Amino acid sequence: MKIAVCVKQIPDPATPYELDAESHLVVRPQDQVLDDTDRYGVEVGLQLAEANEGTVTLFSMSPSGSLQGIRQALAMGADKAVLIDDQALRGSAALTTARVLAAAIEREGFDLVIAGTESTDGYTGVVPQQIAEILDVPALSFARRVEAGDGKVTIERQTATGYDVVESPLPAVLAVTAGSVEPRYPTFKGIMQAKQKPIDNLTAGDLGFGDDDVGIAGSGQSITAVAPIAGRQAGEIIEDDGEAHLRIVALLEETKVI
């Protein structure tokens, strides 16, 4: 089974994000880390590969020159990676991201594509479904337990009240939820071997995209201005003089919560 796992490299969430004054885009530092939510996708991919004698290929688009996040996923046990790293991709919107990833995945061949439900830095939550549409295969979202084999994939899809069991023929695209599995720590041996694992470097051009198809030009939109969000206002403290509950109920009614 050929398993493709989408992994996004993002600026370290522990450090403050910086916006470029002109383009208003997040400045992507040289050292980007693996998006934590994608560790779940990698784990699901590795477990399915172990159960089905499969291979796990990582796909990542990141115009930054960073390899660190990909190495982390390789260290967890993925077999190889395809990195689409090209300055022309800077400022790409979600749909462009999906087009580029889908083209790379299609070129490599796949039985199953796994992505996260939403990324930590962009969180549009649409890329996996867009990839499925472009590849013309079913999309299964909010997957927690996943089983695959015999030409089909079965998941438990997280719902507000519980889960649905959803089944689909392969090939298909899965978006897994964070917390679906316990991602393994990379082993030190895995970390040392990651350097030897193949990483294919592609440009947008290699996948048949022209400069105007991708990046800011291809997104069909532009960010005209950014403004800081208003600071949170101090809450109201209600001293309990025995009647506090009445005031709280009144407040909840005022805000139409109840």
Added chain:
Amino acid sequence: MSTPIKPGGEYRGDFLEVDAMLDDEERLIRDTVRAFVADRVLPDIADWFAQGTIPVELAKEMGAMGLLGMHLNGYGTAGTNAVSYGLACRELEAGDSGVRSFVSVQGSLAMYPIWAFGSEEQKQRWLPPMASGEIIGCFGLTEADAGSDPEAMKTSARQDGSDWVIDGTKMWITNGGIAGVAIIWAHTENGIRGFIVPTDTPGFSTSDIRYKMSLRASVTSELVLDGVRVPGDAILPDVVGLKGPLSCLNEARLGIVFGSTGAARACYEAALSYSKERVQFGRPIASFQLTQRKLVEMMVKVNQATLLAMHLGRKRDAGTLTAQQVSFGKMVNVRSALEVAREARSVLGANGITLEYPVIRHMNNLESVYTYEGTNEIHILVLGEAITGISAFQ
């Protein structure tokens, strides 16, 4: 000199950006151990410390990751460089010195002598299960009456036919009570020798030391060897004399040079965040000049120690590190970590004496680190001898 000095930005703990010197592999090892500590150590460490325990399951988890004997190579070990080993120790000790001690003893004091001085059969038999954490090892050098002066040890081994028979009592032995194998150093007719002793050998018994106020999340034990008979092939063939145990200690000390910076960093970070939130006289205490001075002194010490550790680690990997340079690092980094811990303790006021915050735990732990693997004083004397050429030991 092409770009000008930058005006500055937002500063975190790593003020001098020492970790920018790391390569991708080292950074991943650092992050992996940091995540492990956040997931598996920090949530429970206050309880382990209070109860005086460390769960033995941790050994296998650490083994699976590759932490045990990571800087050796072959025989199931990860084979990383020394800087990576140091970074792992740093992140473990930012959790707790007891957890770091476990790893130091297993890798540098129990596995290292087998790896460096053992026969091929000994390596094949012992190293893989020790690397995976299935077998825990300990290192028996110190005795009640032979601490800084290990030559004064009473434990002895005599040959009886093809066997060796060992008698003696070892004291203050980390992991002793949970070990499956002990490296025992003993006098023989021709000098001090090391023996690999399975702890289920008849005549071998242990009792754990209770009522410790330091390194509580670590087992410290007395080992009693009463006519312990081991076969002839239990002796480490390739080393005679004190240089055997001392070379193990040098390996472990590099881990302490790094490790102590982790404990110091954790204390500094706790003090920094506390001081920004704690309001007295209508202002955060971080706004008082006296507190800022404390914070700056701590930050500078943590950064200096981290730089020193990196320098010594890089020298170790380049093969140019000397034992005296390791003494330099052990002496000054542990001392400075202890100073940081005490300063941080004062910033936290009354909260600083509780286990709700990590500071007093680190502070108490560092008292052990100050004493074991060569006391602070002994390392001063090593350096004194190195620069004057005169030994002040006797």
